[in-house]
Amino acid sequence: MKDKCFEIRPVSNREHIQFRCTRCGDCCRHIKEDVMLESFDAYRLAKHLRQTGSYVQNIEDALIKYAQPIPLTDSGFPIYVLKVWGEDDACIFLKDNCCSVYSARPRTCRLYPLTMEPAAGGQFHYFICQDKPHHFVGGSIRPRDWLREHLKRADYEFLAEEFARIPELGKAMRQIKEDNIARAIVAALFRRYYNYDLDAPFLPQFCMNMDALFQELTALAAQV
Numbered sequence: 001m002k003d004k005c006f007e008i009r010p011v012s013n014r015e016h017i018q019f020r021c022t023r024c025g026d027c028c029r030h031i032k033e034d035v036m037l038e039s040f041d042a043y044r045l046a047k048h049l050r051q052t053g054s055y056v057q058n059i060e061d062a063l064i065k066y067a068q069p070i071p072l073t074d075s076g077f078p079i080y081v082l083k084v085w086g087e088d089d090a091c092i093f094l095k096d097n098c099c100s101v102y103s104a105r106p107r108t109c110r111l112y113p114l115t116m117e118p119a120a121g122g123q124f125h126y127f128i129c130q131d132k133p134h135h136f137v138g139g140s141i142r143p144r145d146w147l148r149e150h151l152k153r154a155d156y157e158f159l160a161e162e163f164a165r166i167p168e169l170g171k172a173m174r175q176i177k178e179d180n181i182a183r184a185i186v187a188a189l190f191r192r193y194y195n196y197d198l199d200a201p202f203l204p205q206f207c208m209n210m211d212a213l214f215q216e217l218t219a220l221a222a223q224v
Contacts, residue, residue, distance in 0.1 A: 008115065008127040013144040017128060019113055020139030025090075025097035026132050027112055032089040034108075037067055037080040039192050040158045041106040043202050048104030050198065060194055066092050069189060077173050078185050080193060082106070110150040114143055118163035157203055165210045172217035180220045187216045 011017065037045070042059050045066075049056035056062045067080040083092040093100045099109070108115070113135060116124045126143050130136065169188075176184050191213035196205050 007130045009130065011114070011126050011128045011143055013126065013147075014142060017113075017141050017143070018136050018139060019141050020135065020137065022135065023097060024134075025094055027109075027135075028091040028094040028099065029088045031082070031091055032084050033070055033081050035082040035091065035106055036072075036108060037063075037082065037106055037193075038158070038162065039196075039206055040155070040162075040202055042067070042080060042193050043196055043198065045101060045104045045106070047198050048101055058198060059196055063193060077170055078189050078192075107151070107155065111147070114146060118159075122160055124159075154203070158206065161203070161207060161210070165214070169210070169214060169217065172214060172221055175221035176217065177221075177223070180223060184217055184220050187213060187220075191216075 042063060046056055046059040046062040049062050049066075050058075056065070063080055067082055069078045069080050071077065072079045084090055085092055091099075093105070099105050113129045113132075115127050115129060117127075119125045126147075128143075173184055173188070191209040195209050196202065
């Protein structure tokens, strides 16, 4: 899934792109329901907030304070997005035009102005978001270098698992009858966001939770 941008175009890994962050904070405004928190984002954000004394002890605390659930698809598959504040729907973490959780900001934010979607063979397609024209003067980046700086091996390992599992989970969700949709949404939120120990490695927990979620959704879909 490509992140929400008003104007995007595909780019190659080696293409030179004019881009310079002006620290204007514009990319952090007018983002209502735009900045999705993936499971790894929520885990990393909660760890950061716990370490910085933000009265957060677990992922649930972080989500209650800083995020809200919305349906990702018509079938009701749920995700969390960052809350916003003010008349310009600014990110809840925007303070004095700067990100107050910069080192733990979501993948969407770390990759901007780039975004990505899965391709065949475990590869990815890359796109550039061009909805803020004043960002694309001066400076120069190459997607390959930008990704190397802002995405680590753990991110790619998570994304490979995430993108591989979403189709089967979505298919199972679509097969669930309306009477069981609420139970399915609760199960999806619990497995994707809540059932994680911040002191244990993320990826093994994610894989275990996704295996369990698929079994739970399949069982709900089988009910008549």
